[in-house]
Each structure stands twice: as structure tokens, then as C-alpha cells.
Amino acid sequence: MTFRARHLLGIEHLEPEEIRAVLDLAETYVDLNRRTVKSGDALQGLTQINMFFEASTRTQASFELAGKRLGADVMNMSVAQSSVKKGETLIDTALTLNAMHPDLLVVRHPSSGAVNLLASKVNCAVLNAGDGRHEHPTQALLDALTIRRAKGRIQRLTVAICGDIAHSRVARSNLILLGKMENRVRLIAPPTLMPSGVADFGCELYDDMREGLKDADVVMMLRLQKERMDGGFIPSEREYYHRFGLDAEKLSFAKEDAIVMHPGPMNRGVEIDGDLADDINRSVIQEQVEMGVAVRMACMDLLARNLRAERGARAVGV
Numbered sequence: 051m052t053f054r055a056r057h058l059l060g061i062e063h064l065e066p067e068e069i070r071a072v073l074d075l076a077e078t079y080v081d082l083n084r085r086t087v088k089s090g091d092a093l094q095g096l097t098q099i100n101m102f103f104e105a106s107t108r109t110q111a112s113f114e115l116a117g118k119r120l121g122a123d124v125m126n127m128s129v130a131q132s133s134v135k136k137g138e139t140l141i142d143t144a145l146t147l148n149a150m151h152p153d154l155l156v157v158r159h160p161s162s163g164a165v166n167l168l169a170s171k172v173n174c175a176v177l178n179a180g181d182g183r184h185e186h187p188t189q190a191l192l193d194a195l196t197i198r199r200a201k202g203r204i205q206r207l208t209v210a211i212c213g214d215i216a217h218s219r220v221a222r223s224n225l226i227l228l229g230k231m232e233n234r235v236r237l238i239a240p241p242t243l244m245p246s247g248v249a250d251f252g253c254e255l256y257d258d259m260r261e262g263l264k265d266a267d268v269v270m271m272l273r274l275q276k277e278r279m280d281g282g283f284i285p286s287e288r289e290y291y292h293r294f295g296l297d298a299e300k301l302s303f304a305k306e307d308a309i310v311m312h313p314g315p316m317n318r319g320v321e322i323d324g325d326l327a328d329d330i331n332r333s334v335i336q337e338q339v340e341m342g343v344a345v346r347m348a349c350m351d352l353l354a355r356n357l358r359a360e361r362g363a364r365a366v367g368v
């Protein structure tokens with residue numbers, strides 16, 4: 051077994067061979083998802099609960115579709131209408147759900163570390179769908195699959211991650227994954243949006259797009275995470291776009307065949323030019339969404355295998 055994890059809490063805990071196992075299995079699900087009949091049975095009989103304490107379109111929809119396509123019973127807990135609004139703590143909510151015997155719990159939460167804490171309290175497999183500024187492992191895995199399919203490999207590439215690095219769990223998970231797979235990572239951001247200590251990850255830091263993009267194979271743009279900002283991090287959106295927004299002119303400094311990525315949701319005209327985002331010759335933004343479903347199917351399939359093996363071993367007293 052090349053995938054040993056009990057939970058998927060972050061890329062930090064994965065070995066390169068486990069990352070490869072997810073990507074390889076996800077390839078088979080890309081094929082399944084392109085068929086008219088998209089049903090698999092890897093999660094047949096299992097219960098998946100999605101708990102999103104923060105807004106989400108892509109991540110929640112793709113986890114739901116992924117579970118349904120593999121035969122799980124999927125329940126989306128509507129946090130807005132739940133007892134969380136009555137003051138129940140995260141742990142109490144988790145213990146309540148745990149008593150209903152779910153097998154997979156998918157959690158997004160605004161606090162870094164909340165998902166790890168929750169995983170220590172429940173009996174099922176927990177998947178981190180984004181916790182604060184900490185990690186967003188399935189996003190980094192779907193980005194890796196998108197890159198591998200576009201470039202034919204996920205090693206020895208120069209990847210530029212640009213924008214609001216300081217508030218981004220997407221940047222953090224990608225940085226860890228790309229480093230583990232031996233890529234060269236460049237971070238490009240204004241000094242106010244570059245987290246301190248990030249150079250320890252072995253990446254190169256730039257505050258000039260044209261310099262940072264030079265000869266990049268992959269250009270990954272990030273949204274300005276205004277909901278995590280508690281002050282003035284940029285002078286104005288107009289000036290930010292002028293210096294750090296990706297347009298055709300700045301992209302011309304990257305390799306001729308460089309791909310453009312964005313995890314969504316996009317702010318057109320703030321971090322990226324709308325026409326460039328829609329340019330199917332450069333942008334793989336829609337492929338990222340497609341890969342998201344396949345990667346989440348693969349992650350839940352692999353975790354379910356481990357869960358079944360663990361419970362089987364316990365049942366026979368091993």
C-alpha cells in the first residue's frame with residue numbers, strides 16, 4: 051500500500067509516493083468522469099458528511115459530486131442553520147456527528163489547526179477542505195494533477211506563485227507539495243503580502259512580477275483574501291493590478307508555453323486580466339476544476355481503503 055494516511059489533514063504529512071498514488075488513481079477517475087454514466091462503487095455503503103464553516107463553491111460541490119459518484123451517502127451540513135449558530139463548539143458539533151457513525155468527514159474552517167483538532171476527536175477519516183491560512187491539501191493535489199497533465203511531469207519545473215501569499219492556504223500547500231516533488235518555487239508578492247520566514251521553505255522571493263516570472267513553466271495566481279485582512283495591505287486595487295495583476299505583457303516574461311492557473315474564485319481585473327483567464331491556449335483554470343472532482347474521488351477512495359483495512363483488522367483482533 052503506497053498510501054498510508056488515516057486522515058488527509060495537510061500535504062505536510064504526505065510522502066512523495068503517497069502524492070503519486072493519489073495522482074495516479076485520480077487519472078482513472080478523470081476517465082470515469084468523462085463518461086455518460088459516472089458511477090463507481092468505492093464508497094458504497096459509506097457515509098460522508100461535509101461541514102463547511104466558510105463559504106465555498108468549487109470545493110464543496112466537488113466533494114459532494116465525488117462522494118456521490120463513488121456511491122457514498124452524502125450529507126451536507128448547513129452550518130448557517132445548525133446549532134453552531136446557537137453557540138455549540140466545534141468539538142461538540144463534531145462529537146454529535148461522530149455519534150451518527152460517518153465514515154468520511156470533510157471540513158472547512160476559518161481557524162488554522164481546527165481540522166487537526168477535530169480529527170483527534172472522531173473515529174472516521176477526516177479530510178481538510180481548507181483551514182484558515184494553514185493547508186488546503188486537495189487543492190494542491192488537484193493543482194499537481196493539472197500541472198502533470200499539461201507539462202507531462204511534476205518534477206524539475208519552475209513554478210511562480212503570485213499574489214496574496216500571506217493569507218493563502220493554497221500557496222502554503224502548493225509550496226510544500228512542489229518542494230517535496232523537487233520543483234523550483236518562486237513566490238512573487240508585495241512585501242506586505244509575503245509571510246515572514248517563508249524563505250525557510252527553500253523558495254525564491256520576488257516583489258517584481260517581470261523578474262519573478264522569467265522562464266517560469268507554471269504561473270499560479272492567487273486571490274486577494276480580503277476577508278483575512280485586518281488593515282491596509284495594498285494601496286488600491288488599481289495599483290495592485292498594475293504591479294501584480296497578470297496580463298499578457300507580464301506573462302510574456304514566462305516561458306512561451308507557460309500555463310496560467312488560479313484556484314478560484316477569481317477577481318478579474320484585480321489579480322488577473324479577464325481575457326487571459328479565458329484564453330484556452332494559456333489558462334488551465336477550468337481543467338483545475340475538472341481535476342478537483344477526480345482528485346477528491348481518489349483521496350476519499352484511498353482513505354476508505356485504509357479505514358476498511360483498519361476496521362477489518364480490529365474486527366479479527368489484530
Ligand code: NCD
Pocket residue numbers: 108109180186189219220272273275313314315
Ligand atoms: C481557495 C480557498 O478557499 O482557499 N479556493 C478554493 O478552494 N478553490 C482560494 C480562495 O479562496 O481564494
